[in-house]
Amino acid sequence: MKNTPSFLASMRLFCLICLSLMGFGALAQSIQFEYDLKITADPAKRAAYLKQSGDAPSPYEQVFNLVKGSMSVATIVDKVDLRKDQYHINSTGTLGSVLATVLADQKLLRDSVGSVTKDGMLTNTYQEKRGNTELLIARVEKNVLNFYKVSSRTPPVGSASFSGRLFDMLTVGYQFLGRDLPTKSVTLPVTDGRSLKTYTLVRGEAWDFPFDNGKVRAIRYYKTTSKDDSATFEVWFSEKEHVPLRSVIGLNAQYGATIQVDLKKIPAM
Template sequence: MSIKRFFSALLFFLFSYSAYSQTQPTNFAAKFEYDLKLSVDANKRAAYLKKNNEQPSAYEKVFTVLTGTVQVANIVDDVKFTQNSYQITSIGNLIAGLSTALGGQRLVRESIGTISASGLLSSVYQEKRGNTDLLISRYEPPKKSITFFKASFRNPINSTTLEGQLIDLVNVGYQFIGRPLPTKPITYQVSDARSVKRYTLIPAEVWEFPIDGKKIKATRFYKTTSKEDTNTFEIWFSEGKNFPIRSVIGLSEQYGATIQVDLKKLPNL
């Protein structure tokens, strides 16, 4: 397990969907601010390293001093819809202490694509996690092809055939703004700029969250797991506006960590 992969997994986060008669609102623009909290099971991680005869990375030594659930980063998503297209820029900054310890690294992601009756369709998704290389995926539906790049579009890594609709790790949280939430399980093809995975989300119970002095009701969705994909994923969408209120990712035993992202306040619209 490399240092880059461990750090990327700890910063991996956030926020998946189906066709309805309604479409997303046009000329929508808002900023969504989130707190990212992390809990680390140091014993589980140590057991995994021992079993695989691996040594902990420098990043792990920073995170293993954490006890309980601790805020480690702030995230701001700049979301813009026009009539037929969208752009979402997401920037995650570590809080002061961790930023100093890890050299001011941050997570920068961007999703660009089109808006259809079935939601936000990803054309280009790119992300840069800390000191790792910029990774990009570009989907061209007419060619039924998705290509992955490293550093720039001049450096393709691989490509594969892909039919249907594609979303990504940034636009998943904003699929239902202006559209009703699904009431049945839904499956999506999701790009993480490295590969495409299939996520099936299942609607569950309604929770209440205190935000801006109000009690906001939100419906929980959770991802199915398998032997090949043991990571858990949950996301809550607010009633009415269908904003992403909370998301939780439970990383597998090799990381022993849980990431929770909470909306700090309702955006000004």
């Protein structure tokens, strides 16, 4: 074939497309994490609190009443998509077969979208739906975090002002992918779709973590508590990949429950 002007132009275009695709592939990364969720609950303690306070339990709380002592209740799959300056995390929690039948196959659905900066993954929009409860939406709009129920097309049900960084319940666990683990305490403004709270995570001990029929060196970070916020939270990050191997959430005393989430296998990074 002769090197005519049209042929050379076509080849240049083809090369440009190939280079573009190669560049996109180098900047894009999609990682899937799968976790086992275990709950330790005291239904009697929760029932006593509800009776005293006069509050009504949410439909999703039925799972606590079905737990006898400590048991594995669900599998969580997080899909983390990273681009050069953007991220998207989609999370689905699926109940085990017995609980799924009793609770009509309710799921925990969470979604987070935002930007990737030198300060980590910064949240723009966080959504959460627990079983058949209403969809909760937290969205940054003109330096204000607005909260919605069901749809962001309706007026917000609340708002919170913030400055600088913003994180959510999904991005906390993946903040240090590709970044150094903090050597000191770190303060994170975190939203759960309902409100905005400030978490101070303290760097704790290192441990050879029993994992996947072996041991993985991990470092513990734990949240400080106060009189107004007695819920506990800790996460073990692998020293090498900086992925969350285990997260433990101790709910406020009125719930009488602890949630433990364990990574099943470290994915290829």
